[in-house]
Amino acid sequence: MNIHIISILVSKDLSLFFRKRAIIILTFVGLIFYLVIYFVMPSSVDENLKIGLYSPVSLPVFTQIDEEGLEISPVESEEMLKEAVLDGSYVVGISIPVDVAEKLSSNQKPRVNLYFTPDAPQEIKDAMEVVVRELAYMQTGQPLAFDVSEEILGQDMTGTLIPPRDRLRPLLAIFIIMMEILGLSNLISEEIERRTAQALLVTPTTVTDIFIAKSISGIGLAFVQAVLIMAIIGGMNRQPLIILVSLLLGAALATGVSFLISARARDFMSVLAWSFPILIILIIPSFTVMFPGAITGWVKIIPSYYLVDTVHRAANFGSGWGDVWVNLLILFGFTAAIFWAGIYILRRKFQ
């Protein structure tokens, strides 16, 4: 192994990488695109139903209810209530009629108006009707004939839910790392097709030097971009070391996959053809974070699941080494196997 030769090969790879216009466009447009998506997503979770209440008479259940998820604010007039609903302060405005008490006591049904904005979904309108009707039942003292025993499964996150944008973090990390498969595969496949790799082997350069150089270039490119993006979107604020280790393993995994693809691909088109199905498969696990419950346990057979899960748990929950070491170990195992397979197949191709 010759460090001087390796450094020359790395600098050659990097300059070749940055010379390919389509790859550069994909890389930079992709990075900006990811950041834009992240920053336009909601940064907080609105856990409560904000309700405006105009009630000329006192209805203790409506004003004093202590129910999680309900935030009822009194409003002075019906006009103010309508304005507040229209400007988005409340999801619904409840207007209680003046004669509510008399009608209830004489077994008549008072009419309660619910005000919504034009873009309120039908399910919210229906849900609010149900909420108001239940409050009315409680106000008139009609008890329920059943009890509910509750058990919280998992950590109760009420009040500390993860905003949608932070659920994107694992997806962004995996996207950036895996997109590098395209660039590195193209770089290596071109060397094979143009037989420059064989030309290198007649110099003092060994196959080991070439693989070390390719690995450094591939891992470096994927790792630096992923770390940069994760730092910008706040993914490194908690457990930075765990995030760094998982991103490094992810970058190595992507490099191993690139070796495998470049052994099969002959040109840029076939690199794209091989890369996209693999990219789609590797990205699937990030949907478990974005859409909880959408994907079942089979997703654990995909190596990138362990990268996604580790980044999600460390960046969003602050999980420590004790919580994620199994994930990292499995990710390391997958990475080592794929990396070794990539080198083995590519070495045969070189020879």
Next chain:
Amino acid sequence: MSIRRMGVLLSKEFLYGSRNYILVFSIVGPIIISIIISLIFGTWLAEKPRLGILDEGRSQLVSMFDDLNSIDNLEYNTISDMKRAVEIGAVDIGIVIPSGFDNSVMRGERTEIKAFIWGESMAKSRTIIGVTIANTVRELTGQKSPIEIETITLGDKASIPWNDRLLPFIVLMAVFLGGLMLPSTSVATEKEKRTIQALIVTPTSIEDIFLAKGILGFILSFFMGILILVLNKAFGTEPILLIIVLALGAVMAAELGMLLGVYAKDFTTIFAIWKSAGIILFAPAIIYLFPQIPEWIGKIFPTYYVTQPIVELSQKGGGWADIATNTFILIAIDVALIFILLFTLRKKQYTATGQQ
């Protein structure tokens, strides 16, 4: 122009083009984008609470929950399945309705429902599910609501859900990705490999070659447009008109693809043009995303005359009268593009020794 030779070329395009990455990407790309968008706007950002139900008896509550619009229901057969669903967040709350629950509540006997709550569920989802269960049980026992509720929508502006706003973008993507990219990359590849010169020394004319590639682009584009509308259940009440508009849009896509093929020398150039000039194609769809942008701006772009009739027919329930003018403009654009294409083909003068 020979129809037989064009048929031979077209069958070659079908045979070898089906192995082309662009063809696969043109089919898979819009479908994946469509699925992702419906997942994001149908599941992720929609905050409809999800209730899991395990019915140990034969409670009427289950069918009553099914009729409700305020929550989504999922039924489970075992408690372990339901607990697992709650743990992974497939449902916000899972309840166990004990055997004989209905009879107990109707007789006024105290009974109990066991509820498993997902730790990451939102407080408002828990509240909505809680009051929905309470309300439904009250309905079951025949309790009468003490109030009448009137729902009033304030303001007069019509709201367009994001799913609907994004439909023109997905349809344009489906129609133009394959329709434009397939003919252009196919021509560029023939140029790169110099097979186009080989064909020209035969009796095949350059028009035959381009038309065969254009027809393949048209078929793919037309098929994808229909598929995306079917997937999004957006065929409206005038499917024949919609199919005609999609066909005219597919013609435009194939013509633009052939024009791009005339000028682009390799795949990288086409890729770069697609990335930079793609904004011109998708501008009307982007404008449609933001209703506050004046509609006249969209009319500057040729794809507006595909987008507007599709939106009118698939989402607004419009008919021929609402799309006639723009459809005629679309036909005029298609005809104009054919003449431009023929003109550029003759101007380029492809010869056996290369284009001049």
